[in-house]
Amino acid sequence: xxxxxxxxxxxxxxxxxxxxxxxxxxxNHRYMYWYRQDPGHGLRLIHYSxxxxxxxxxxxxxxxxxxxxxTEDFLLTLESATSSQTSVYFCAISSDEGxxxxxxxxxxxxxxxx
Amino acid sequence: GNSVTQMEGPVTxxxxxxxTINCTYTATxxxxxxxxxxxxxxxxxxxLKATKADDKGSNKxxxxxxxxxxxxxxxxxxxxxxxxxxxxxxxLSPNTGGFKTIFGAGTRLFVKx
Numbered sequence: 001x002x003x004x005x006x007x008x009x010x011x012x013x014x015x016x017x018x019x020x021x022x023x024x025x026x027x028n029h030r031y032m033y034w035y036r037q038d039p040g041h042g043l044r045l046i047h048y049s050x051x052x053x054x055x056x057x058x059x060x061x062x063x064x065x066x067x068x069x070x071t072e073d074f075l076l077t078l079e080s081a082t083s084s085q086t087s088v089y090f091c092a093i094s095s096d097e098g099x100x101x102x103x104x105x106x107x108x109x110x111x112x113x114x
Numbered sequence: 115g116n117s118v119t120q121m122e123g124p125v126t127x128x129x130x131x132x133x134t135i136n137c138t139y140t141a142t143x144x145x146x147x148x149x150x151x152x153x154x155x156x157x158x159x160x161x162l163k164a165t166k167a168d169d170k171g172s173n174k175x176x177x178x179x180x181x182x183x184x185x186x187x188x189x190x191x192x193x194x195x196x197x198x199x200x201x202x203x204x205x206l207s208p209n210t211g212g213f214k215t216i217f218g219a220g221t222r223l224f225v226k227x
Binding site for chain 2: 031033041042043045048050058090092094096101102103104105106107108
């Protein structure tokens with residue numbers, strides 16, 4: 001299994017509070033991604049990173065920010081959590097070896113915003 | 115643009131039945147194609163892949179063939195088991211310098227004993 005962990009695995013927070021989710025990898029892969037998974041919407045890309053300090057927006061980036069100061073860590077921050085951000089969040093990694101972009105996923109973080 | 119369409123679920127089958135989950139795609143060039151599986155409470159994991167036309171990906175009894183003429187990558191298994199109950203995602207990755215993956219909406223499979 002690819003070495004990818006997420007923390008926390010579960011979190012309950014209140015509307016308006018900041019929340020940071022952490023993704024940590026031990027594979028030295030270049031690319032890292034944050035997705036959210038909601039019933040009826042499948043997987044939606046929030047932000048991604050193509051290197052240290054190199055990040056870009058995905059399709060549902062409003063209300064989220066990210067940072068990548070080290071190859072192994074990719075942080076997702078909800079500056080002021082809202083109930084619409086209740087979801088399961090998945091981190092994924094991939095390398096550009098072979099050009100086929102197979103992704104490896106973390107176990108997910110279940111976030112509830114009350 | 116690039117997109118993936120897969121059959122809506124849920125799909126309910128009896129154990130040992132034949133499984134087909136349809137997937138079609140739209141892409142420029144020659145993307146790589148994937149099937150991912152998500153078991154309850156877990157993240158997605160790669161089930162199989164095919165990187166060029168007419169390739170057949172296979173794993174754990176599942177198969178899918180990259181059909182460029184029909185832009186399809188249907189997932190099949192000859193005899194499903196209860197343990198195959200999961201959500202299956204078809205996906206593509208463009209091989210034109212991009213590194214993002216486009217996922218289908220997912221198809222939930224229930225297998226009854």
